[in-house]
Amino acid sequence: xxxxxxxxxxxxxxxxxxxxxxxxxxxxxxxxxxxxxxxxxxxxxxxxxxxxxxxxxxxxxxxxxxxxxxxxxxxxxxxxxxxxxxxxxxxxxxxxxxxxxxxxxxxxxxxxxxxxxxxxxxxxxxxxxxxxxxxxxxxxxxxxxxxxxxxxxxxxxxxxxxxxxxxxxxxxxxxxxxxxxxxxxxxxxxxxxxxxxxxxxxxxxxxxxxxxxxxxxxxxxxxxxxxxxxxxxxxxxxxxxxxxxxxxxxxxxxxxxxx
Numbered sequence: 001x002x003x004x005x006x007x008x009x010x011x012x013x014x015x016x017x018x019x020x021x022x023x024x025x026x027x028x029x030x031x032x033x034x035x036x037x038x039x040x041x042x043x044x045x046x047x048x049x050x051x052x053x054x055x056x057x058x059x060x061x062x063x064x065x066x067x068x069x070x071x072x073x074x075x076x077x078x079x080x081x082x083x084x085x086x087x088x089x090x091x092x093x094x095x096x097x098x099x100x101x102x103x104x105x106x107x108x109x110x111x112x113x114x115x116x117x118x119x120x121x122x123x124x125x126x127x128x129x130x131x132x133x134x135x136x137x138x139x140x141x142x143x144x145x146x147x148x149x150x151x152x153x154x155x156x157x158x159x160x161x162x163x164x165x166x167x168x169x170x171x172x173x174x175x176x177x178x179x180x181x182x183x184x185x186x187x188x189x190x191x192x193x194x195x196x197x198x199x200x201x202x203x204x205x206x207x208x209x210x211x212x213x214x215x216x217x218x219x220x221x222x223x224x225x226x227x228x229x230x231x232x233x234x235x236x237x238x239x240x241x242x243x244x245x246x247x248x249x250x251x252x253x254x255x256x257x258x259x
Contacts, residue, residue, distance in 0.1 A: 010072065011023075011071070011072040012071075012072065014085070016051070016052075018051045019050050019051065019058075020071065022048050022050065022051070022058065022186070023058060023071035023072070023074050024071045024257070024258050025048070025185075025186040025187070025243075026046060026047075026048045026058050026071075026074060026111070026186055027069050027070050027071045027073075027074060027257040027258070028186075028246070028247055028250055028257050029046050029111075029113065029186050029189075029190050030046055030060060030066045030067075030069035030257075031066065031067060031069060031250055031253075031254070031257045032190065032246060032250065033046065033066050033113075033115065034065065034066035034067040035067075035249075035250075035253070036194075036197075037117075038115050038117045038193075038197060039065070039066040039067075040115070040116040040117075041065070042060075042062060042063065042064065042065060042066075043095075043116065044095070044114050044115055044116050044178070045059055045060060045092070045095050045096065045099060045114055046059075046060065046111070046112070046113045046114070047059045047096070047099040047103065047111070047112050048110060048111045048112075048186055049103055049109070049110050049111075050076065054078075054084075055078065055079050055103075055104075056076050056077065056078060056084055057076070057077050057078075057079070057096075057099070057100075057103060058074045058075070058076055058077075059074065059075055059077055059091060059095075059096060059099070060073075060074065060075070061073055061074070061075050061087070061089030061090065061091070062089070062090045062091055062092040062095075063089055063090060064089075069257065070256060070257055070258070070259045071257065071258055071259060072259055073089065075087055075089055075091050077091055077096065079100050079103070079104055080093075080100070081093035081096040081100065094152075097156065097158065097159060098112075098114055098159075098162060098174075098180070099112045099114065100159065101158075101159030101160075101162045101163050102162065102163065102166065102180075102182060104159075105163040105166075106163075106166075106182065108182070108183075108184040109182045109183075109184075110183060110184045110185055110186070110189075111182070111183045111184075111185065111186040111188070111189035111190075112180065112181075112182055112189065113180065113181045113182075113189050113190065113193050114174075114178065114179070114180045115178050115179050115180075115193065115197070116177070116178040117178065117179070117197055117200070119197060119200040119201040119203075119204050120173070120178050120179035120196070120197055120200045121176075121177065121178055122200065122203075122204050123173065123200040123203055123204065124173050124174060124175050124176055124177055124178060124179070125175070125176050126203075129144070129146060129173060130144055130173065130196075130199060130200065130203065131203055131214075132217060132222045133203070133206060133214055133215070133216065133217065134199060134202045134203070134206070135225065136195055136198045136199040136202060137199035137202065137203065138217070138221070138222045138225035138226070138229075139195050139199075139225060139229040140171060140192070140195040140196045140199045141199070141222070142222070142225075142226040142230070143169050143170050143171050143192070143230075144169060144171045144172065144173055144196070145165055145166050145167055145169040145171070145172045145173075146165065146172065146173050146175060147161065147162055147165040147166070147172055147173075147174050147175065148165075148175050149174065149175050149176035149177050166182070170182045170183065170188075170189075170192055171192050171193075171196050173196075179193065179196050179197060179200065181193040181196060183238075185238070185239055186243075187238040187239045187242065187243035188234075188235060188238040188239065190238070190243070190246075191234075191237065191238040191242055191243075
């Protein structure tokens with residue numbers, strides 16, 4: 001008599017459909033960060049809050065390159081950075097200090113993305129911060145906060161200052177450190193990061209011409225762009241247009257992020 005094969009439940013079997021969809025989007029964000037060259041080996045983090053009252057979060061296993069992240073490999077943790085779902089993968093608890101502060105303080109912080117790109121770090125080290133000299137910088141700049149460097153972010157006391165400095169804004173330049181964005185969806189946080197990083201890259205390039213050779217936009221233009229790039233239109237652009245296109249790109253390159 002044949003014996004039925006026993007199979008272990010997969011991660012997808014163990015989580016809600018809502019969590020699985022979030023896992024796929026977060027894995028996609030990790031792959032896109034790697035695709036655009038924004039990763040920093042296994043360092044830095046992208047995190048997302050799992051739907052429900054438990055205050056659980058998804059973050060990368062602290063062994064994987066961003067190009068290796070899949071929906072199943074993401075680790076579920078609590079607000080203290082402790083694992084709440086069995087997995088052999090380690091978690092960088094210290095790396096969750098920044099993320100936990102923002103997730104805990106902001107109901108709209110479903111996703112928090114933090115990077116250490118060369119261009120983001122370069123602008124973070126500039127006294128003037130992000131300059132409003134490109135369209136992309138004007139799109140991103142009105143929503144950017146700043147936080148002074150206090151050393152590697154391992155001390156819990158820094159969380160209060162991070163939250164205070166961020167305020168109600170959705171992007172932050174961590175001085176002498178890198179960039180950060182917040183969104184009430186992963187697509188929105190990612191699109192904000194895309195604009196912020198592109199603006200930083202353009203600033204580094206344009207300053208090669210010398211500060212005295214820059215063309216300063218006319219007075220009032222930056223405020224006009226702020227009005228044009230704020231509100232529900234940007235939400236629709238992120239969730240409804242840019243993100244589906246980015247997922248199609250990933251599916252063409254390597255759809256294993258969905259596993």
